[in-house]
Amino acid sequence: MNDLLNNRIKIGVHTGSSPGPSDPFSGDFANWRNWLSWPEIRIYQSVSANVRPIDQIIATTFHELAHASHWKNGTRTCFDLSNKCVIEGWARCVQWGLTNVEYASLGQTYNWNTGAQGQSKTNSTSSWNDGYIPFYIDLIDNVNQRAVNSGNTDFAIDAVTGFNIRNVEDAVIGSRTLYQSWEALKAQNIANEGQLWDLFDFYNTL
Numbered sequence: 001m002n003d004l005l006n007n008r009i010k011i012g013v014h015t016g017s018s019p020g021p022s023d024p025f026s027g028d029f030a031n032w033r034n035w036l037s038w039p040e041i042r043i044y045q046s047v048s049a050n051v052r053p054i055d056q057i058i059a060t061t062f063h064e065l066a067h068a069s070h071w072k073n074g075t076r077t078c079f080d081l082s083n084k085c086v087i088e089g090w091a092r093c094v095q096w097g098l099t100n101v102e103y104a105s106l107g108q109t110y111n112w113n114t115g116a117q118g119q120s121k122t123n124s125t126s127s128w129n130d131g132y133i134p135f136y137i138d139l140i141d142n143v144n145q146r147a148v149n150s151g152n153t154d155f156a157i158d159a160v161t162g163f164n165i166r167n168v169e170d171a172v173i174g175s176r177t178l179y180q181s182w183e184a185l186k187a188q189n190i191a192n193e194g195q196l197w198d199l200f201d202f203y204n205t206l
């Protein structure tokens with residue numbers, strides 16, 4: 001995400017909720033707004049009139065910065081035509097990873113109860129179907145959610161670990177599909193190929 005240091009990006013923080021109470025969201029990114037001198041990133045302090053805790057606002061900011069960096073690093077067609085799993089899965093990974101780094105540096109534990117790491121096919125159906133999956137988090141973390149959840153097949157078989165966020169970014173940039181990113185991850189020779197396939201195969205139904 002080094003490019004963000006060399007580019008100015010505007011973040012607009014709104015004190016209220018996002019417009020459209022039927023479809024509340026906590027933040028978004030759209031490069032076109034910059035053409036009108038508006039902030040590319042909008043962050044909302046509230047969702048459905050409920051003020052959000054600061055950790056969620058920080059996490060949302062990292063999430064939207066991940067989209068901005070992804071957009072700027074890839075080609076326009078790469079980002080715009082990418083599968084939602086790649087776009088939102090990667091933003092979830094950055095959100096999870098950088099918020100944890102930030103909280104660790106403050107001597108705190110980031111305890112985001114609604115975070116993506118514990119999500120399954122059934123406990124987050126709507127966001128899951130929109131591509132907000134923990135595939136890229138699973139490459140880094142040490143949690144095998146299938147085992148943690150007593151073999152529940154709604155959770156991924158995650159024996160994979162050992163990647164860092166830079167490894168994952170290298171695989172995501174230039175990949176339009178989850179499969180292309182899997183091939184790039186495999187080529188890094190960090191993980192056991194069979195374990196990497198099992199993880200990918202679980203998410204590849206989307």
Ligand SMILES: [Zn+2]
Pocket residue numbers: 063067087088091
């Ligand atoms: Zn997003």
